[in-house]
Structure formats: C-alpha cells, structure tokens
Amino acid sequence: MSGPPTTTAVPTGWRARVDPRPAFVRLRDSGIPIVQIVVAATGSYAFAHYGLGHPAPLLAATVTVGSLGLVRDARPRRVLETVLGMLVGILVAELLLILTGTGWWQLALALGATLVVARLLSAQPGFAIAAAIQSLIVMVIPATAPFLRLVDGIIGGVAALLVTALIPRNPLRDALREGRALFAAVDSASGALIQALRRGDRLRAERGLEKARALQPLLDEWRASLESGLAIAKISPFLRRQRFELARQDRIREATDLATRNLRVVARRVVYLCDDGVSRPVSADVLAEISRAASFVSDSLDDLSFEPPARAALVAVAGRLDPAELLPGASLGDQNLIAAMRPLVVDLLTATGMPAADARAAVPRI
Template sequence: MTDHVDPATAPVPTGWRHRVDPRPGLDRVRDSAPAILQIVIAATAAFAFAHYVLGHPAPLLAATVTVSSLGLVRDARPRRVLETVVGMIVGILIAELIVLAAGVGWWQLAITLAVTLVVARFLSAQPAFAIAAAIQSAIVMVIPASVPFIRLIDGIIGGIAALLVTALVPRRPLRAATREGVALLAAFDGAVATLVQALRRGDRVRAERGLEKARALQPLVDEWRVSLESGRAIARISPFLRRERFELERHERVRAHLDLASRNLRVIARRVVYLCDDRQSRPVAADLLSELAAGARLIGESLADISFEPPAREAVRAVAARLDPAALTGGRTGSDHNLLGAMRPLAVDLMTAAGMPAAEARAALPRV
C-alpha cells in the first residue's frame, strides 16, 4: 500500500517545475488509455461500416454517437451505454421527423430542441440523457442530408458499435477497481494513524484532523462502488472477463465491509476528539487501534493478492481477542470504556472484509 503522508507536514510544491509538471497529465492518459482505445476502435468501425459498406457519404453521426455513448467516464456499464445510445437515437428520430415535415431553419431548430428536451426528460431522470439527445438532434438540423433517415441509420450503427466494443474490448475493470480500493485503504490508514497519534499525545487538534480524514473516506468508498458496479456489469457480458468475475465479486465483498468499517471509524474518531479534551495519553487504546490498522493494511495487499487474506484475518483476530473494555479499563465504565467498545464492531468489519464469516468474526470477540 502507498505510504500515507500527513497533509499538515507534507511539502508544498512551488515554483515553475510544479506548474509545468507533466505527471498529472500522464497519469490521466494512462488511466484513460483503455477508454481511448475503445472509443477509437468503435468510432472508426462504425464510420467505416456506414461509409464503405452502406455507402453513406458522410456518416458523421455514426462516429459522434459512438464517442458520446462510450465517453471517458468511470461508469461504463452496458446499461449506461445503452441508455445514452437510446437518448441520442430519440433525438435523431425527432429531428428527422421535423426535417421531413417542416424543413430546416432557425425556428425548426428551436422546435426540435424543445420537443427533444421535453421528450427526453419525460423518458429519463438523467440530465445527461436529455443533453445527449438534444446535441444529436441539433446536428441533424444543422447538417443537411439528401436521404431521409440516413442519419438515424448512422446513429443506430454507432450505438451498436459502442455496445459491441463494451463487451469485446473491455476496459479491464479489475485494474481500476484495485487502484481505487488501494486508494481507500491508504486513506483509511492515514486517518487511523492520525487518531493513534492523537491518543498517544492527548492532542485534540490532531484528533479533529483524524475525524476530518475519517469523514473524507466516504467519497472514496462511493468511487470504488461505482467502479465495481461497472466492472461487474461488463464482466457479465464480456467473454474476455470471465476470469475476473470472481475477483470483482471478492472486491465487492471487501468494499461493502470496508464501508461499514469507515462508518465505525468515524464513530471512534468522534470519541477520540471528546477524550482528548483532557490532554491525557491513552497508549492502550492507541496500540489497539494501531494494530487494527496493520490488519487493514494487509487487507489492502489482499486486493491484488488473495494470499494476504488469511494473515489479515489472523492479525485482526489477535486484536479482537483482547477487546474486552471492562478488562482493559479495570472494570471502570466511562468514555475510555466506550472508545474501546467502539473498536469491537470495527474489528468485526475488518475480519469480514478479509473473508471471515460474520458469525465467526463476532465469536472472536470476548463476551461482555
């Protein structure tokens, strides 16, 4: 996993080297390379088929429908691609009908856009659906054609090409899902590390920073969820991704339990903030939380190599076996007792994320 750097102590890049640094751009190109390949292949194939096989003189919409429906977005599920294609076909059909009935002109363009947007908004709750339909209808109105409905055929060809390339030239969703899972676990590790430091020092400011980091985990969880939903949908139709289906399902299991773990970490973080008001060091709680983080790091390693799951389970189980708040606090109740008690569901979530059955994970905790 990637080493965590505390934003409070990280170096701040300055100067012209930072402003002209090509690395962010190169990273974007690398991440989008599969999508770029998909778009190039699909658009070229759709254009070539419409032009050379069907004899269409300028099959612009065969290419534009393909490019717009695939896009560079993370969510490349076949259903999303199909919805976008349908929206654009609706826009083309409406425009073709108005051109046939009323011709081409500025007021015809206004009517076409109005009708397309109304119909598209009625058909779908997604704003992108209506915008895609409107763009294609505007192209039909602005660029004339000698044969009625030839552009509708071009649009259908582009849509078919987009759907075919989604299955036959997949974007390797497991790679993207693994990258986003590792990013989540790195951020999780950073949040825990900050809370551990706060507990060791009795530092409320650092505890509040840890709470902020814990709250920032949810967008990363959601991004991972979108990637996995997209990847699993593609794997169901692609003959080339059958080997990745199991791994994508395993990642979804890890993600679901890490979502719960992130929520429990926020509960722990709020209690750490409250406890640090007295500026007292709490080494026992800090050590336990640090050991749970070590188990979470092994879970991060397991995303790329499943052989890390057993040691991850055992690492967290070893901590869970000691999570008896009454024994750790000498029988006293109070805020320290509640903090240690909040670590129990976190340990269960981490063990289940590492593949342990939920009943066995709960049984690993001491009875209280």
C-alpha cells in the first residue's frame, strides 16, 4: 500500500490570502446558530415588550445572544450554565442598585461583588464573565422598575433553551465530519509508517510518529461534538432518530481513542527499528492490512453496513498476529513490533461493535 507523501503543498501568495472558501465554510457551519440567535433574541424581546409591556427589554435579547453564541458546543447544560451566570449578575446588580443607588463606586462595588459571587458558585471562568457583563448593563442603563430586568433575563434564558430544543443544530453532520477527519489523519500516519518499514527510512518513520501524536486534538473535537449532540438529542423531539447513530459513533470514538494510543506505540517501535535502514516488508504488509481495515471502520461512520466487512478484515489479520510464526527467527525488536499491533487490532475490532472479550479472543495466544 503506497501512503501519502511525507510533505504536502502549502498554498502561498495572494490566492491563499483572498481565498473565500474558508469564509463560506464558516458561514455554512454557523447557519443554524445564527437562526437560533435571531429567533430567540427577537422572540424574547417581542414577548417582553409587547406581551408584558416592558419599555426596553434589552436583557431579554442580550441573554439569548450571550448564552447561545456561535460556539460548536451548544449542549443544553452549557446554555443553562451561561444563562444562570447572567441571571446571577443581574440579581446582584439589582440588589445593590436598590441599596446603594448609581454612581462610579456603586458600579465598582457591583462588579466586584458579582465576580466574587460568580466565582464561588462556578469554577467556569465564562460563568463569572457572563455575570459581570450583565451586572454592568444593569448598573449603567436605568430601569423604570426594580427587578424588571431580571424578568427580562429569565425570558431570554427560557427562549435560549427553547430554541436549543426546537431549532436544534445538526450534531450528526458535525460528528461525521470530525470522525472522517480523524480517520483520514490515522490513514496518513499509517501510510508514513508503512513506507518507512518498506524502505527502512527513519525520517519517514519519525514523520509517521509526529502525525500519530497529532491525532489527539482531532479526537477531542470529535468527542466534544458527540457529547453536545447526545445532550441536545435528549431534549429535542426532532433529533430522536439521530440518537442511535450518535451513540454508535460515540462507541466507535471510544474504541478509536484507544486505537490511536496503540498506533503511537507502534510508531515509536517503527522509528526505533528503522534506525538500521533495513526494509521490513512483512511488517509493512501487516500494518497495511490493518490500515485498509481501518478505512472500512471509517466508512461505517456513514453506513452501518460497512461494519461487518471491517470486522471480517480485522479478524483475518488478527489471526496472523503471532510474532513467532509471522517472523520466525527474527530479532526481538521485530517481533515486538508485531506484538504492538495486536492491541491496535483489538481496539479496532471493538470499534466495529465486537464485544471486547471476542476481540481479544480473535488474536492468537502467545
């Protein structure tokens, strides 16, 4: 199996600086969040102004914008925590406004008290900042009646939670994109290691190890999207059909997380072995078979029917992973490389849905 080149072209010049595609991708990914913010802010403002007669329900709109945001992680718990932080800031400022009135030192007192209370209530820095911003708004902008803005804040918070459930973002699309990105990176790292084994190329092996070490951020992004999607799917009636797929992807992610750790172990052994410059075609072929099977696991993210072929391919290679039989008379280092591939295959088998005990049994005892 021929892997990707060790280096890739990086676009430079004026075309790279004015390329509009990243901007359009960013806009596409923010489409639903923009709709959520517009609907929630407009709806909460209209309800407070026309329904309850509040003259200027600014906080009804700002709470929705601040709590929803354009961030990828829009799980209801995060939205609720941000809303509560804002309400804490509004409440503290309203109480101090009644007790001390307005002025520069009252503003400083309200800001300090809000930050102290918020830090006591939550370990999240964003909670305290959200509270402080709303506290400043309350202290600076006058109101016609006490606690009117607290009611506006509650209305905005309820609106934010409602649109999270009723106009949900598409978590499955984001999770699929990030899962594919991870497996593409795994394939790239494996390809570099396979070429290194075929050529006895230490530099290429080091490049493969570098790529394997760079997989963790991709895993973290995938995990965050899946956790957010599963949380939203629990409360959204429109995402019920996605719950199974999100849970299945999360199972694949957990197993792939372990597999990438074992891939790093394999990569370190390849670097060590390639120091002698000797070609190792048998080990390269075995790793190539594992890489091809991993591509079936990647395909199964979109289509469940790819899980059986992925499992069959991995079982076939797992049955051969006896270092003494595969490399009779080889050095201990070469046999240890094959041994390091065994847990990698076991983890990929569990990613296909095979029970862990059956996956371990598929590998011959040594």
